[in-house]
Amino acid sequence: MSVLLVALAVAIGSAAPIPWSLALLAVVFLLHGHDSLVLAPIYGAGLLLVGEVAQASIDLRGVGCLTPGWIASRLAAILALSALGAGAGAVVAAAATIGAARSVALTAAGAIAAVMAVGTIALLARRGHR
């Protein structure tokens, strides 16, 4: 299903189905098994890689001629981001294994951190839009 969604995105030239496809792959991963926290950083980086490659092929729709520099720079950016993403995931996974007891305060702090992360990105996007 996920592969079909990516194929659909590339075929119609719209990036809209890609997040859904990645979400499906994430759900498949979560349903997979108990070693998921160890593999999650690599899997997350892989998801990013899949999404970026799909996006690159959508960006290339309607392009008749491509300079070699375009491919090299895009590939370098995708690989670098995936590697960094794996690192970031590993940091999060390491933080998750500290073993602190679950509490309302910790959950609230996590929620605030999540909202702040998403909010910061949204603010940055808003600034970029302006």
Add this chain to the structure above:
Amino acid sequence: MTGSVSPRLRGLIGLAGAGLIGALATGRPELAVLAAPFVLLAGVGLTLAEDPRLTAVVAVDHARVLEGEHLRATVALHNQGARAVQAELTLATSAHLGRVASGAIAVHLASGERLTLGFELRAERWGAHTVGPLSVRARDRFGVSVSSERLDQRLAVRAFPREQPLRELVAPRHTQPFLGTHVARQPGDGIEFADLRPFATGDRARQINWRASARRGATYVSERHPEHSSDVILMLDTFAEARDLAAGTLDSAVRAAASLARAHLARRDRVGVVDFGGGLRWLEPGFGTTQLYQIIDALLASDIIFSYAWRDVQSIPRRVLPPRALVIAITPLLDERAIGLLLDLRTRGCDLTVIEVSPLRYAPPAARPADALARRLWQLQREVLRGRLEALGIAVARWDEDDSLAPALEGVNSFRRSARHVLPV
């Protein structure tokens, strides 16, 4: 450039947010781990994003080409921004100036880098074309911000019609008293022998034909035909045309007109053009290379303009149709108004020749017997029309662009030699 965040960023933020919230809600940190690369991509991409500062200048290597020829449009790009950008360039061109390779060109430009790109173009049809505008779409390295700009620089490219070499032209009935290459009917100073006559007072000694004088026992002089030029008016019928997606009778008519104009001007004739159709445009007769380019420029602007207006010969200014001019009408013989004009010109004593640009090739193939019958009837109607014109002494040359124009003109001259007796007085 007009900048905005990439539409995919919304999906990325949604995915990252869902992962983080889901991790908190379900108590499964794997979701946060999976979301981390996406948060990183969005954060890094947006932090490093800046409005690209790209400048582009478009140029073409030839502003004048022959139809069918290739030309190259170059785009000089300069990235003046502090960061590398990925740009997609789309160069728009007018309808009959096609790109050899379709699609945009995607390039990567480092900060401060200059790059010159080439777009191969082909003039598919004669006409006044434009190259531009250039659309530039730039993305940052991570693809999270997109900027676009339309550079409204338009360059004019004139595609001249393909011409046919013509050795023989329609011989005019009348000539003008200017030096040219047509043998005039009236005697005068020239090379072509016309007749012998007895010597008369005032004749020059060099005119005496000594051989004839010795044979006849009296002094005879040779009369000669002078070489004069003529006035030629090319009349382009733009009332209607038959065409398919690729070509039409007007395309062929303009090529024929350009070929005739060049050939007649090379023979020192004065040539003028009348574009007779929904609109009326003309160029008064003139000599020389300048006139040739003016004629071609006038022809490039030819177009079929739909109109119900009925025009006749009175609409054409008198100075555009000089007396004793040879009028060559180039027409597909499809519109009643054009046919009426031809008949009108002829009944006024105009020296008229018709080059019929055959519309038959543009008629759809007959799928049913009834279609075949209709096509046959149409062809017969055209035969009748041709016969009607020829009965008035108008030479009609049928010409299909796949064939050379020269045999059609030979046929015209042959007809005109034998049809002199039907000329109206």
